[in-house]
Amino acid sequence: MMVLLDLALAAWLLALALHVVMERNERSAIIAFLALGLLLGLVWVRLAAPDVALTEIAIGGGGTGILLLRAEAALRGRGKHEEGATRGGKLAVAAGCAVISAGLGFAVLALASPAPTLAPAASDAIAATGLGNPVTAVLLAYRALDTLLEKVVVLLALVGIWSLAPDGIWGGAPEVAPAAVPGPLAWLARILPPFGVVIGVYMFWVGADAPGGTFQAGTVLAAMWLLVIMAGLLPPPDAASPALRLVLVGGPALFLAIAFLGFIVADGFLAYPEGFAKPLIVAIEAALTLSVAAALAMLVAGPARKAPAR
Amino acid sequence: MTSVHATTPSGFLLVLAVILPVCAVLAIVACGPRSAARIAMTTLAAGLAVAIAIAMELVAGGTALSYVVGGWQPPLGIALRADGLSGAMIVMTALVLGAVGLFARSQYALHDGGGAGRAQTTFWILLLALASALNATFVGEDLFNLYVALELLTFAAVPLVCLDGRAETVKAALRYLLFALLGSLLYLLGTGLIYGQYGTLDLLALSQLSREDPALSAALALMIVGLLAKAALFPLHLWLPPAHAGAPAPASAVLSALVIKAPVFLILRLVLDVAPPQAAAVAGQMLAVLGAVSILFCSVMALRQARLKLMIAYSTVAQIGYLFIVFPLAAGSADLPPWSTIAWTGGALQLISHALAKSAMFLAAGVVYEAFGHDRIADLRGFGRVLPISAAAFGLAGLSLMGIPPSGGFVAKCLLLTAAVAEGYPWLAATILAGGLLAGGYVFRVIDKALANPAAPIVVQRAVPRRLEIVALALAAAAVMLGFLPLRPFEFLQIGRSGVSMAGLP
Amino acid sequence: MTAVLQPGVLFGLCGAVLVGIGLFAIVTHPALLRRIVGCNILGAGIFLVFGAVARRGAGAGLDADPVPQALVITGIVVAFSASALAVALLKRLSELSVGEGRAAEPAAPRSET
């Protein structure tokens, strides 16, 4: 039964991916890509990875989808086209891609068996962190350096996007809301955020012990914020506004501060003092959730369009 | 796992090298643009101090520095490690970044009074992020950690390209981003396969575990090719000339001198540390062929360019080629591990001297552009009269690129040439010589213009502060000073290497 | 044969095919936006390979190896940031070239490089 479901999922996934690539209409392709994101979420559930499933649906599908849809709307009719491949070129590339896929498939099939795994190591070490969700333990304890640097990556992407604004209005606010906000959207923006915020906080809170965590929660919060801004209920913040900047920096800064604290009270950088690991991790996650939410929302919103209100 | 990283007493320096710039990035974002330049310069100075401390620790201890982050041993956790080569890279990075910082401080202060504008603030943030990403690449021991570092590098480098916001630079930046993204995704894919095969991402552990099997072969192929795309080796150099030529001078300098070295460094580690000996030999041959073609083809392209910065950008692609012909030359043997060969020293020296010379060249070109408002080589007759220091910087840097003594480039090329002759690779020796001749051609084209009598009195559009020129000259002089190193394997580069029981040895 | 039908293998193969499809889109599609979509498909395929690796590594009471899963989460966030930056660049480029197009070249702008 499950095998059939898996096969159907796989077939559907590939068909949809092909559709995304082949579809002529840009908008349809992107909507199909959104669906692909949802489908991937299901696949991740089948791969026993609920954390990833949540992340994929929230960021990979939802976040990227809205990003692409907005881009499509903004570019419609004047999207940049470069020269594509010729017919023969396409064939050659297709053949090459097929070979790569085949080789990759072969490599996947040839992977060592029994599969090497760090699952025992991860679950042995989890006691020291006091956490219940091993994925969170990996993200915020064992491989916390990755997570820290990745936060910087997000921040840097934001800096890069902001730098694309024209000189005069740098530091201003992006333009998110349409000129005339449709009624239903405004209605949704009033109804949904309370739910969304509750769900977001919940996701963050259970993240320590169950599927969920900063990224997923941050994405939900970001979506709520964007919704409110899109509906025109709140103005988008100036990029230069101190409050926004503090929220953005707060998470990584707290992370760093606790990391450096490790030099003094624990074994070293990014080490948590015994017994305090869980509260510290939860504190970091709390600050990170807010930072991630702000950063993701601003990433989608894009560079400034209005001069700063100074 | 038989290999265990142990934190060495001064291992925390590695953390500082990576994290200090991150702190500064956060501080600039939080505090706003007013103090950006000040924070950045302070951090760059601190970074230089840390780099020198690392180098001194390496020399004093004679062994590699390690740090196990958070006390979580690999494979579960992440370790950082600096051996002699990493140490050299870190010092070089800190030096070039410091010089570029000095240059940019004057230049960006020049444009608008406050220095609080968009390009200025962004530049400092990105420069610091670059520092962190480069150091993370040089000390990373974990393949995924290295992926994050590479992405950090890309995200810092791409906006630098289009800092001036013109359509063509935005186009170049987009092209760069997409191709680099493609490269890093392929790298990531290889990482996944390696984890699936060996259950670890730690390079030290992998150097002992790796065997010849399909998964590793596929992974190595994907990772190496992905990194080649980021290093812009021929024929994957499509993005480099417009991106490096379009960026503002200080940005071009770091992009050409440092940023493309990070993927090259990683390829070096993959081939020498991870790949089993046979695979290393195969990959080395192929990389050498690509490197040789890159040298010849892109040198000819550099000769053809009408614009100075494009010429320098093509020259970068050509010079990167030299780093790839090292692989078969440094293959080593049972009693002579790769890092004791002269080719190893030659390759490292080429990497460093190119970084210094190329940054000097781009800075000098930036001064020329600033002074004349254009960089068409044909219209630069007699610029040596007006900007003698810049012309001298360009000329000295050119000596190093051509491999004319005394310069770092000469020592590097001489070592590589000796290795090519001794190891029996006449075609590589011929390539090195031909590359030097072609480099002579394109450098000389500019020098000839610099010394020529101007056709008409030269009009300088904007006076350029002397400080800018002196920074370029100092970098070029450093490249030349490297030429006084002795012509033999350099012990510093072997520090920490013998500890790795080598995968490349039977 | 049944081994191939394990989720840990099946979706790994599926990921391999997605990698091919994504690569094809990136390389051949003329529209820049679709190339960005292609990058995301490629990324999804790669993450599936990670997922397959994780699933195969079930043990110690866990249904999957948590380490690759955590890597995927990091990867997804990085990929999203990359898409955001690329989209922003693309939008900016189109704004700029529309402005230019009106001023200078009325014909369809042909790429210079």
Place this chain on the structure above:
Amino acid sequence: MNGLVDIATMVLVSMGAVLFLAGALGLLRFPDTLSRLHAVSKADNLGLGLIVMGLLPQAESVSGGLKLICVWLLAQISAATASQLLARKIHRDEGRS
């Protein structure tokens, strides 16, 4: 007792599934966008409602049941808004053409 609940669940979920199927058919067969939209939103709302109702007795805890209801509610809200927005857009596009 248990058997009865299970049967109810089965019946309700099956009806929901049938409704989904009908919605999908409508999406494929109906002539114009507005009526397709109508088919989908109608059938999906109702279908999802039936499925959630069917699953409620199977919930292990009160909070689990609450979550299920939340899911249905949120889906209702978003589907309604989305349909509205789509219809608006179609309406405006037709008005223009």
Place this chain on the structure above:
Amino acid sequence: MTASGLVLVAALLFPLALAAGCLSERLRARALGVLVLAPLPALAAALLVPDGRFALFPAPFRLTLVLDRPGAILLGGAALLWSAAGAYAASSMARDPARSRFAIWWLLTLAGCLGLFIVGDVVNFYLLFTLASLAAYGLIIHEQSAAAHRAGVIYVVLALLAEAFLLIALVMLAATYPDANPQIRSVVANLSGNPMRDGIVALFILGFALKMGLVPLHVWLPLAHPAAPTPASAVLSGVVVKAGVIGLIRFLPFEAGMPVWGGVLIGFGIITAYYGVIVGVTQRRAKTILAYSTVSQMGLLAVLLGVGLDAADPAATELTAYYAVHHTLVKGALFLGIGVLGATGGRRLGLVLLLTAVLALSLGGLPLTSGALAKLATKPMLGYGWIAGAMTMAGAGSTMLMVHFLLTVRNDTRDNPAASPPRGQLVPWLTVTAASLIIPWALYPIVSGEPVAGLLQPAALWKVAWPMLLGAAAMLILLRFPRRLGAIPEGDIVELAGAGEPLVRRASDRVGDVDAHLRRWPMAGFGLIALAILLGGALMLRA
């Protein structure tokens, strides 16, 4: 360190120090004035330091300075000419706006050139060779005319080519040697055991022949030497070409001998000696004629070295050096003489012309002049076979060329009775002229081992006189064909390269097209995929 060691170091470092001093504004203004002083330590070294050997600066620099007999002979003559030409330049270029730049290039070329005669280790030899080669570019293009730039470009291209040949030869020579920077002597002694010895010697001959200007690698010489200002022409033609000679002396295994390569050198030398004459007599400009004469004379030197290599006769190096120093002084004096003649008028003109004629004919072997001495000194080595005959005929050719030169300069002088050359130019010229007449006499007994008295025998006089008379007679016949003038352009076969230019351009355009093609997105993407498949396939097949 002994006193003589200090002198050697000073010979190398003093000019470099002066050049470095030019970084200061104040010194730069007076740079022209110190040119005369710069080679004095080298001159002192040549005179005072006996055969000696001083290794300075131990590791890591390992700079070794050695002064042997051939080196000392060449160093002395070269230093004298550099000094005199420097004095001449101080006078003739005093008004030149770019004089300080000229002085810096001058000092650098000088340091490299003189250093070459005393350096004893491989790496520093290459370094100084490069310095001399590249700095000379600054002298060639000094006048900034289009012709000068063209000459400069051709010169640099060929100089870099020579560098490349030498570099690979040196690397091949030292590759099997344990020491990274060995002594030249020890590596050359080991050469016969080197499996790549033929390749190494071929590359050395190629590289140094480029520098000497042996046909067909001479094309830069007749373009570059006349393009430079007069004093620079003098040193370029007098000394800088000797860098090739000293290179061959140092790096060819004269102890062991290599008959095949000796034959090659002899062949190229003879061809060059005649070719220089044949093309030279068609030239119209005096400086160009002198340049072609240099080409021809370098051919003679190559023959001498070839004979030495063939016969495994180390004494050949001394004789070659003796011949070379004669050429250095005479050619330097002739070039300076062109400048002096241009500034002379009235009664003195005849005197100057007479002196110039003596100098010029000395190249052809005028009895009692240095040329005759050089020819007589080398006679025994050449024996009485066809080589000696060919050399004698080449002497006749030299006379022809010099008669042509004299006729040309006489036509060029405008009779302006008021003109008189400034003392600053006249004195240096006279000094070099005198030196060229006296020094060979002083050196003759040392080099040839025979007393000077033997030179005054009528037989000896006749031995050198008859080819001269033959040459002069031939020239008289040739004068009947005035249309030969200008028949061959300056730089002769470089014009052929012009025909290849479209070909090169097309190839370069093709590279550009390929690049544009490769840099298109789909193409680069395909390249990426193909590379991945190739590499992956290769690795998997190996696995």
